[in-house]
Amino acid sequence: MTHDDAVLSTLTVGEAVYYSAHLQFPESMSNRDKKEKADFTIRQMGLQDATDTRIKGKGSKGLSEGQKRRLAICIEILTSPKLLLLDEPTSGLDSAASYYVMSRIASLKIRDGIKRTIVVSIHQPSSEVFELFDNLCLLCSGETVYFGPTSAATEVSSLYFFFLLL
Numbered sequence: 001m002t003h004d005d006a007v008l009s010t011l012t013v014g015e016a017v018y019y020s021a022h023l024q025f026p027e028s029m030s031n032r033d034k035k036e037k038a039d040f041t042i043r044q045m046g047l048q049d050a051t052d053t054r055i056k057g058k059g060s061k062g063l064s065e066g067q068k069r070r071l072a073i074c075i076e077i078l079t080s081p082k083l084l085l086l087d088e089p090t091s092g093l094d095s096a097a098s099y100y101v102m103s104r105i106a107s108l109k110i111r112d113g114i115k116r117t118i119v120v121s122i123h124q125p126s127s128e129v130f131e132l133f134d135n136l137c138l139l140c141s142g143e144t145v146y147f148g149p150t151s152a153a154t155e156v157s158s159l160y161f162f163f164l165l166l
Contacts, residue, residue, distance in 0.1 A: 009056035013047050013063070013071055014038070016055065020075045041078050045070040045104050066097035070104060077108060084108065084118045090129070099128050106132040 007016050021038040022031075042048055047070055055071070056062040063071065069089055076084065089105065090098035102125075109116055122129070136153050138146040146153055 007055055007071065007075070009062075010054065012052050012054055013042065013067075013074075014051040016071060017042055017074050017078070021078050024079050037078060041074045044077075044107070045074045046100070047071060047074065064097070066093055066101055069093065069097075069101050073101075073105065080114065080116075082114065082116055084116060086118070086120045088121055088123065090122060090125070095126050095128075099126065102129045102132050109134075 011019070017038040018035060021034040021041075025034050025037070042051055047067060050063060050067055053067075054062055055068065073086070073089065076086075086105065090101055093101060102120075102122075105118060105120065108118060120133075130150065133150045135148065136146060136150045137144060138153070
């Protein structure tokens with residue numbers, strides 16, 4: 001996942017995703033199909049109301065941090081990868097924004113009828129975010145101390161978590 005500073009702040013959400021689609025998809029794909037794919041991805045990440053919002057507005061508010069995270073995820077999921085790796089997608093977000101971002105990520109498990117593997121590293125998730133995960137890999141000092149269904153994990157500590165959504 002790219003950091004929000006990897007996207008030109010003068011672009012709108014729609015422009016950023018559409019330009020990314022234009023760069024990522026083959027030239028043989030029509031501009032209309034690229035635009036449709038970009039619009040679908042924007043809707044899927046809940047950014048349709050921010051399509052015409054500048055990423056960082058000069059004299060205006062611009063996107064929230066949660067919206068910037070979802071925009072970065074939009075750019076990553078445009079091509080419908082079967083494996084998606086996200087490092088700390090909730091870092092710096094409040095609990096409500098974290099839950100919203102993670103619920104959108106969890107909704108990507110099956111897209112276009114294709115099951116995806118989504119690997120997310122996250123530090124100290126809320127109980128609501130924790131419940132979104134299917135499987136858990138708990139690491140301590142680089143060693144796996146638990147790997148299995150999240151529902152079977154009975155003890156949660158402030159260690160570094162690595163989650164795998166299947």
